[in-house]
Amino acid sequence: MGSSGVSNQTKEKPPWLGISEPISLSGPSQYDVAKTRELEKYLQEAGFYENQEEAINMEEVLGRLDQIVKIWVKTISRAKGFNEQMVQEANAKIFTFGSYRLGVHGPGADIDTLCVGPRHATRDEDFFGELHKMLFEMPEVSEMHPVPDAHVPVMNFKFNGISIDLLYANLSLWVIPEDLDISQEAILQNVDEQSVRSLNGCRVTDQILRLVPNIQNFRTTLRCMKLWAKRRGIYSNVAGFLGGVNWALLVARICQLFPNALPNMLVSRFFRVYTQWRWPNPVMLCVIEKGSLGYQVWDPRWNPKDKLHLMPIITPAYPCMNSSYNVSSSTLCVMTEEFQRGDQICEAMEANKADWDTLFEFYPFFEAYKNYLQIDISADNADDLRNWKGWVKSRLRQLTLKIERHTYGMLQCHPNPDEFSDKSRPLHCSYFMGLHRKQGVPVSEGEQFDIRLTVEEFKHSVNLYTLWKPRMDISVSHVKRHNIPAFVFPGGVRPNRPSKVTWKSKLRTSGHDDRKRKQAEDSVDDFTNSKPFSSLPPSSRAVHEDGNPVSIASSCSVKCDDKEVNSMSEQKSEKPDFNSSGENPSGDRETNGSEKCNSQSNPETVVAAEPVFSQKENSSSTLIYSNEGLEELEPAELTAPLLSVNPAPVPQRKPLIRLNFTSLGKAADKSS
Numbered sequence: 001m002g003s004s005g006v007s008n009q010t011k012e013k014p015p016w017l018g019i020s021e022p023i024s025l026s027g028p029s030q031y032d033v034a035k036t037r038e039l040e041k042y043l044q045e046a047g048f049y050e051n052q053e054e055a056i057n058m059e060e061v062l063g064r065l066d067q068i069v070k071i072w073v074k075t076i077s078r079a080k081g082f083n084e085q086m087v088q089e090a091n092a093k094i095f096t097f098g099s100y101r102l103g104v105h106g107p108g109a110d111i112d113t114l115c116v117g118p119r120h121a122t123r124d125e126d127f128f129g130e131l132h133k134m135l136f137e138m139p140e141v142s143e144m145h146p147v148p149d150a151h152v153p154v155m156n157f158k159f160n161g162i163s164i165d166l167l168y169a170n171l172s173l174w175v176i177p178e179d180l181d182i183s184q185e186a187i188l189q190n191v192d193e194q195s196v197r198s199l200n201g202c203r204v205t206d207q208i209l210r211l212v213p214n215i216q217n218f219r220t221t222l223r224c225m226k227l228w229a230k231r232r233g234i235y236s237n238v239a240g241f242l243g244g245v246n247w248a249l250l251v252a253r254i255c256q257l258f259p260n261a262l263p264n265m266l267v268s269r270f271f272r273v274y275t276q277w278r279w280p281n282p283v284m285l286c287v288i289e290k291g292s293l294g295y296q297v298w299d300p301r302w303n304p305k306d307k308l309h310l311m312p313i314i315t316p317a318y319p320c321m322n323s324s325y326n327v328s329s330s331t332l333c334v335m336t337e338e339f340q341r342g343d344q345i346c347e348a349m350e351a352n353k354a355d356w357d358t359l360f361e362f363y364p365f366f367e368a369y370k371n372y373l374q375i376d377i378s379a380d381n382a383d384d385l386r387n388w389k390g391w392v393k394s395r396l397r398q399l400t401l402k403i404e405r406h407t408y409g410m411l412q413c414h415p416n417p418d419e420f421s422d423k424s425r426p427l428h429c430s431y432f433m434g435l436h437r438k439q440g441v442p443v444s445e446g447e448q449f450d451i452r453l454t455v456e457e458f459k460h461s462v463n464l465y466t467l468w469k470p471r472m473d474i475s476v477s478h479v480k481r482h483n484i485p486a487f488v489f490p491g492g493v494r495p496n497r498p499s500k501v502t503w504k505s506k507l508r509t510s511g512h513d514d515r516k517r518k519q520a521e522d523s524v525d526d527f528t529n530s531k532p533f534s535s536l537p538p539s540s541r542a543v544h545e546d547g548n549p550v551s552i553a554s555s556c557s558v559k560c561d562d563k564e565v566n567s568m569s570e571q572k573s574e575k576p577d578f579n580s581s582g583e584n585p586s587g588d589r590e591t592n593g594s595e596k597c598n599s600q601s602n603p604e605t606v607v608a609a610e611p612v613f614s615q616k617e618n619s620s621s622t623l624i625y626s627n628e629g630l631e632e633l634e635p636a637e638l639t640a641p642l643l644s645v646n647p648a649p650v651p652q653r654k655p656l657i658r659l660n661f662t663s664l665g666k667a668a669d670k671s672s
């Protein structure tokens, strides 16, 4: 396949797993063994492993589900007039996938399951009809929520209190053998697209387990990264960050690159590699096979949509797809900053100046900005609220994109993936987004942002929900940091004074002279001090007006510079090299940072169609903007019309309500 990621040729298997040689074959030192033990203990104490009782309960639930689908398939076969022998032979089977199958599910995580049924057991009539009815009537089943029209149709429900996602694959076989192997490509023959996508949940999970050199080390590292991502507020596919499968794939690739490393090392290599990764170069665990069945695979050379992906993380089972298409320029920048923070902390840990607690600190979202958007939703009953929540949550990404677009990228949004509830207001919940001005653009006097129209447009689109019911309401308001409602804080109590002590400032006061110190002090505010985007050069925070994702993504990967790479404490042989697919198939580890960044050296690559900026280009755009400081928005900045955005005159009120998109928004609410 050369260095191209897409191939339909079979080649002799290399002695390593993955599309390139490992970066390092080094094994653990005493320090790594001790640190890994510490990490495992930390994860245990954080309650990130299920207990014995939960594990048994889950197994029982899965056993019950398997019995139920077996009864179901016989029932519908009989109803379709099959003779008794065929009824007895009729079979269906439950497979698990996702974090449960990977062996990394935490407490409260769902169990992802797939029901595989024979050709005569149809999706609409039999699965979403009869099986839904059977489950719905069972006393063990609650919160049943079928989504037959989803991209991957699913039944969500709780069985004995355990959340289940149940997908369906309608195979072309008349009889489903109990030992069915779904890893074979042939299983996808003559099945509908929904079944292909549903089967792929399992096929991807199984492939991941096959493609990592040591499953136990992979699991511990993935548990660590999942806990870390949740604490840092970047665990959510729907919010535009990454979800379970994305984190699994990122970790799996690190495991391939460092096959003999223990989890402690893998965590630090994770941060080092992804701090330097040149997005949108894809992360892949294996070559993207074109296959013989004609399904579209991810390939930005041919598929215009794939070119728009900013942070491609490719699934390893045919048909290979990008699992992280929701990532936007803002969320990519937030994650890049978090990778940098992780990298710095791991380095500080090696110098005994930080510990696992430091790494896992919660992201202080409500201290990070001066301005927020609060999105309140409510409904008439619990069922309606659950549906309404699901819908609104899936639309919030559109609000962030609209705001960024309508303010020409000058106003950026940082979504908080959590939902918050005020206990005194049942059937109500709130979402929040941090707002901040894009860095590097000189502030013009009196410049303000008017996002009323944008908010109206968003609410209008949300209210087009096809299952909308009376009293499914939404309102969007602007809140200043000091007016953030108390119910968002732990225990419902607003902290007296936001803590400004960060792990870096602790280091400074303890006199630790770390290599980043100068940089940290030069920076107006480090991001761990609650102010996002301050440590990236201004160009990296720019959202281009034309929405060109390539330039955005490239500018987000500016950490891959000489200074950064040369300052790495590790030996050269341990450094990751990235060629144009973000990988190092040549095994040449002598290249320096700027060479690694030059993705245009090989026109054959998967991302050859993507212009990737060289370091030089990044540097020069840095020079254009001299303003490194973080300017937060003042309230008035959110109000005055940006003429090109809001041509309609906004009625003046008395007294002038400077933050009045809230009041306008509420007036236009369906509810009012």
Ligand SMILES: Nc1ncnc2c1ncn2[C@@H]1O[C@H](COP(=O)(O)OP(=O)(O)OP(=O)(O)O)[C@@H](O)[C@H]1O
Residues within 6 Å of the ligand: 097, 098, 099, 100, 104, 105, 106, 109, 110, 112, 200, 201, 202, 204, 205, 237, 243, 244, 245, 248, 315, 322, 323, 324
């Ligand atoms: N965006 C996606 N692209 C491809 N496959 C996906 C995507 N989202 C989910 N899946 C499939 O569905 C599975 C379950 O998704 P889910 O969001 O429950 O993640 P998970 O890995 O189980 O993590 P969690 O512990 O958060 O549940 C994934 O492992 C993956 O196979």
Ligand SMILES: [Mg+2]
Residues within 6 Å of the ligand: 098, 099, 100, 109, 110, 111, 112, 244
């Ligand atoms: Mg899951």
Ligand SMILES: [Mg+2]
Residues within 6 Å of the ligand: 098, 110, 111, 112, 165
């Ligand atoms: Mg799930």
